[in-house]
Amino acid sequence: MAGHDINAQTGVDMANARRKTSITIKHVRNFLHGGQEEWTKRQKILEVLERDEVFDKSQRDFMSRTERYSRGLAITNRIYELQETHEWSQQETNLAFAALDESLPIGLHNVAFQPVFLSQGGRTLVEKYGYIISTRGILGCYLQTELGHGTNVAQLETTATYIPESKEFEIHSPTLTSSKWWIGALGKTSTHGVVQAKLILGGQDMGPHLFFVPLRSMENHKVLPGITIGDIGPKALGGYSPTDNGFARFNHVRIPKENMLSQFAQVTDEGKYVQPPHAKLSYGGMLYIRANMVTSAGWLMAKAATVSIRYATVRRQGERGSDGLERQTLTHPSVYYRLLPILSHAFVFIQLGKSLVKAFEQMSSRLAKGDTSLLAEMHATTSGLKVLVSSTGVQDLEVARRSMGGHGYSVFAGLGRLYADYLPSVTYEGDNFVLDQQVVRAALKSYRALFSSSNPSSSSLSPSSNYLRLLINPKTAPLTSAPAAAAWKDPATAVLLLEWRAALIVHEYAKHVKDPDASVNQRVAKAVTEAFVGAQVAEIIKGLENSGMGEKERKTVEKVYLLYLLTTVENGLIDLLSFGVLREHGTKPGDVTRTLRVAIKELCEELLPEAIGLSDAFGFSDWELDSSLGVYDGKVYESLWNRAQQEPLNQTEVPAAYEQSIKPMLERGQRQAAKSRSKL
């Protein structure tokens, strides 16, 4: 009956967990953050933000959408003010935005509008507007999708008709469905936009091209004549609240000819079309966005892991032990089996993102010289990874949220917010189902190229199709029985299985290419991408030797990566089993997947004492996480209590609804009850 003080116990549990960690957190943190210097830089910026009340998050969850929009712009303005004051570099400003955890309209200017303008605008146009765009003296958006059309730009309806007489283009939305729709920062913010429209020359449709179009007056921000603009309304689940995704209809709006983005396609004064040298050159920007998505997904998973592992460390539930305390929920197999893989995803994608950005930079510098040799590989890799990280990220956020039981459904838990904002990543920048097709197409192409030769050689294989080497030499047959328990400790076992899975599934796909089943694209793309990531993870593990971490940290981090590999194999079991790569152990009956499942459980148990240390190594502050359940000191109940007091409904004792509805309902009920009683 006396019992423990459960609130005090949360703090004790967290402190104990930190004491038990054997790793030096700082070393792992520097590994993840790319060195002590980067970490220090980041901390300096965070100190500035956390001290500034403009970035206060305490009222955010109670705000209406209009308030969230206004707050978002106030934040943005403040960041650029701070940038000027503190002379932050571009990278430092990016760090500040990343720390904010807000879906801001300015993101569309910085990530969509400006890169497209700079990379595709002709020299004259860039000279005229480049500066003012990069200092945000005008604010832009990128108008591609329409009410009736998404990623399939070939079918867009908006037209840009060249008028040779006045050397102008006329931008026009001929139909309701040609209204530009979903355009971030268009609804209320942007002064200018890059509009994708069908170029019409002398009545002929030349396909989609880009045009720089003023949208609002620089005097008073009013919408310019001939244009109808508005916000498209709230997003599902309250996601992207601060962003004004908008619509626009153009009614024969004239722009000067020079406003066509003409780096790769031009129109002469007379209205003749000049062909672009290489159409694919315009892909660069999209690939950069996708490469960056890997890193940011990694950090998002890191947040999910930090919050849920911290909560599961202090939350106790179940039978009481000999110490009179219930069990920490993290010790329940059903909980750690869900949370530790999320931690491993974060470690994988944070590191993988770094090497992808490097690969992107290499490709870009080659592209600048007209060398497109790396483009196809980059395209195949980033398409598959975009699908993998976005679907894994969305899933991890929800798995982590759900692991927190009832309290996970409170907005103060913090993960719902991240989920709502991250959810569209599975459909934007290429719908995942569309990208899957591209991965499959690339895989089939590599497969056919390899076997079109009478003497296939693995030397021609790129990293993303390297798994196909297994099909060349028939002596390298699949495993004939499931690996024994010990074999799972070697990362090579899992990597080889993932590669065999990809190889056999592509081989099978090629066989039935004319009669595929309905889910084959998803299955093939996943297998191919996971084989690539598996091989990359093996490289990361090798690289740990030179990571600057100590022995203990290296061993622990290696286990995290191994957990990634084993759980990826587990999720690919259907394929491994259906192609007979994993089979029964000779005549022994029973579950052929058991050694793997037990290996995963044991690995999780080895990692459990390090879970808090590994989460701390991500280095998030309480302000960044903005989660009652993920507070550093573990005092989750105090935090929930304190936040609840601020709920607007609690600012009056009796709600307005009492006089309006509750009282009439009570009175009716009392009257009816009296009537029923009187009938007795």
Added chain:
Amino acid sequence: MAGHDINAQTGVDMANARRKTSITIKHVRNFLHGGQEEWTKRQKILEVLERDEVFDKSQRDFMSRTERYSRGLAITNRIYELQETHEWSQQETNLAFAALDESLPIGLHNVAFQPVFLSQGGRTLVEKYGYIISTRGILGCYLQTELGHGTNVAQLETTATYIPESKEFEIHSPTLTSSKWWIGALGKTSTHGVVQAKLILGGQDMGPHLFFVPLRSMENHKVLPGITIGDIGPKALGGYSPTDNGFARFNHVRIPKENMLSQFAQVTDEGKYVQPPHAKLSYGGMLYIRANMVTSAGWLMAKAATVSIRYATVRRQGERGSDGLERQTLTHPSVYYRLLPILSHAFVFIQLGKSLVKAFEQMSSRLAKGDTSLLAEMHATTSGLKVLVSSTGVQDLEVARRSMGGHGYSVFAGLGRLYADYLPSVTYEGDNFVLDQQVVRAALKSYRALFSSSNPSSSSLSPSSNYLRLLINPKTAPLTSAPAAAAWKDPATAVLLLEWRAALIVHEYAKHVKDPDASVNQRVAKAVTEAFVGAQVAEIIKGLENSGMGEKERKTVEKVYLLYLLTTVENGLIDLLSFGVLREHGTKPGDVTRTLRVAIKELCEELLPEAIGLSDAFGFSDWELDSSLGVYDGKVYESLWNRAQQEPLNQTEVPAAYEQSIKPMLERGQRQAAKSRSKL
């Protein structure tokens, strides 16, 4: 260039799809709704609601939480006013609430507070308050969970100490973590509550018991002395906005002794405890809630299917065909493969819910006579089904939403709202991971009971463990190769596979019960529940003969059920493969799962022309669905456009944020750009 009018085409596509349906929708509708009479009753109520502006949904998505709360109570008051006016029966009133698609505080009075009070209150207490509770002359809530404790009621901290001197109980919250938390309708609405607290008699803890406690003044709705009450704040993703989930702390609050709910446990005036005859009798209410969850999940899946299938019928994307039109997205395998199974889930759970409610009623009438023989079976069945329907429902809503691409992320798509409200179903009424354990325990018990006999007989097996019969006769060996294409057309193939999967997995679990892997509970529980549902679906299919539907409808509906079975087998492939139930076809290499995958694809293709007809048969009105993408006439783009115009941000041309933040930002940028230029 001329092109089609894409907006007009949406209406044409929908009309064409309706024309192509071969089934008579009315017949299937009556099958789902339980007959023409029930359908007519429902329609009459809907007409009343749709005509009444209190139930207008057009501003709902723009409201703050406080506004949603006030609207929710206004709606509730109006329903009871209409009930009185139209003399609606209880069932008709329930139909009205179900049609509203709102998470209302009154639900907690009706589904938690009132049933608990009536079933567990002693005769005197029920006589005193029964009427006024059932007419809502007082409004109640059920206070179980605490800030520091969830479903594990044995560990609750709130105390109810008996004071023999005054014949009172003193309700007390000794700690912060003992605050009641998450209690629906407590925050601002309820006048009374049933509080779960540890009964303390003479210093001894007698475990959790229930007490009827006044919370607010019946004069002015103010919180009574000694109690601190408030709303716990917003829920994740904006879910349950209209419900005031609340907290309460009790500071030595006295209630008369008669306020203990004493149907099954009593305290004498002197403070002696009188034992309940059968503790489990109190489970009834929870089982009823769970049985009802199956039906309501079915209708929720029906909404997801209707909206997404309608949108996929009118949305066109991809290459243009010979008619100059892009493909309807529903014809893409990756789309129909995701959506038709959702339709099949709806058909299964709507029908299964009906038989469960019947089974529940049968059990209740036996329970009333003290016969508990059906309780264990009902408990095992509903635990597993609760997990299955809630996790499937959440998943289906998201799969359907995601299938709609970009527009699916608009709040006007309608499915995000349903998702946010349905999400907590995976954690409330028993967290799914906790319930899984109970299913596994029940399965193991049945397994051991069966094989404890030297001569095991299947006659002792209940429907939920009937699959274990396969283990009795070793002659009934698993299939030795994958079924041929034709075999998948017989529902018996899939049902037998699901039963074999359950039987072998329970057998394996029993073998390793002391050394389980980390995910075994989820795996076993799913297999066991799906075997039960599979067998039930076979029964439903047999029952179609007497459904009153015509031949065409019967054949089509049977295919829907078959699709359920085949896709369930597909989702259970890992187990089927790892236990060798599905194996390679002799020496033929390749994918052993291919015949199943192709069978699913072909079945989907047979169902495609009927998809709109089958969705229409659910019978939802546009007002009920409240979805721009699911409008009956197919004019999705018009609907999106019209709704967007109402967005609050669109009510002013220049947002307030312009003067506050946008203008300063533009001016700073222009100044910086000028400075950079001047440096050149």
